[in-house]
Amino acid sequence: MTRSFFIFVAIVTLLLLPCRLWACACCAHPGEYQIEFVKPDEFKLGEMKRIRFGTKADLWTGEADPEVAAKGLAHPADAYSLSGSLVGKVWKLTFRNGDESGTLDLPLPAKMLRFAADIHDGRLKQPGFPEPVLYKEWRFEGEVNGTGVFKAGITARTKYVLVFQGRGNSCDGAENFTHWQLKITGKKADYSFYGELSTPVPEKQNE
Numbered sequence: 001m002t003r004s005f006f007i008f009v010a011i012v013t014l015l016l017l018p019c020r021l022w023a024c025a026c027c028a029h030p031g032e033y034q035i036e037f038v039k040p041d042e043f044k045l046g047e048m049k050r051i052r053f054g055t056k057a058d059l060w061t062g063e064a065d066p067e068v069a070a071k072g073l074a075h076p077a078d079a080y081s082l083s084g085s086l087v088g089k090v091w092k093l094t095f096r097n098g099d100e101s102g103t104l105d106l107p108l109p110a111k112m113l114r115f116a117a118d119i120h121d122g123r124l125k126q127p128g129f130p131e132p133v134l135y136k137e138w139r140f141e142g143e144v145n146g147t148g149v150f151k152a153g154i155t156a157r158t159k160y161v162l163v164f165q166g167r168g169n170s171c172d173g174a175e176n177f178t179h180w181q182l183k184i185t186g187k188k189a190d191y192s193f194y195g196e197l198s199t200p201v202p203e204k205q206n207e
Contacts, residue, residue: 026171028125028134032118034170037111044112045089050174050200051164053084057095060192072153072189075100082195091140091162093182095149095193102148104184106140106160113139116170125169136176138164144184158186164197174200 040048057080061069070076077097084093091106115137123133144160146153161183168176182193 026169028116028118028131028169030118030130030132032116032132032134032170034114034116036114038114039111040089040108044172045086047172047174047200048086048108050203051085051177052198052201053082053093053180054196054198055082056080057082057093057193057195060194070191072150072184072186073191074102074149074152076191080193097149100149102146102150104150104160104182105145106162106182107142109140109142113137113141114172115139116168116172123167131169133167134169136166136168136172138172138177150184150189153184153186153189153191155187155189158184158189160184 038044059066059070059073059076059078059080061078066076066078075097080095080097082093082095084091086092086108089108091108092103093106094103095101116134118132119135120132125131125133140160140162142160144154144158146158161181163181164177165179165181166177177197179196180194184191
């Protein structure tokens, strides 16, 4: 009886071992730090297509008035309604304030910056388990095109930096990212927006 019990335990352990290893393929570890330039491969493109911007964009002004903080943006306001997603390989963001609107087109770069790190703030995946919740970023940089309220400030070689921010484990997914930052700089442009991301599109609807 005892021997049969130990054999049973050994078999169950062997059967569970691959599952445990698979489940921990994305586990984060204390002190983890990742930063790398990567190509937006098929998987990442699929996750990007699931990302949706929230319905509001705030203009970053610091302590300045919007007119001072936003060079190259016509009639700047503190906040805008927003819709945005990845269309083909271009982030298309449409901003609206009353009767005025404009769209920024942000083409995907050949490589994006992926960042993930344990920031030692005590956040754990679950109490009593040592896996930290990493702080994560996806960063995109390139040249920007603009229409409407943005058009006058967009000249040749005007640049954008778009950052998605969030928390998660060592693997990336659309659900990890909850906030965004956007910086536009050029000869006639210098302004920034920030806001929240909406719930990602379910995977089965992402085609």
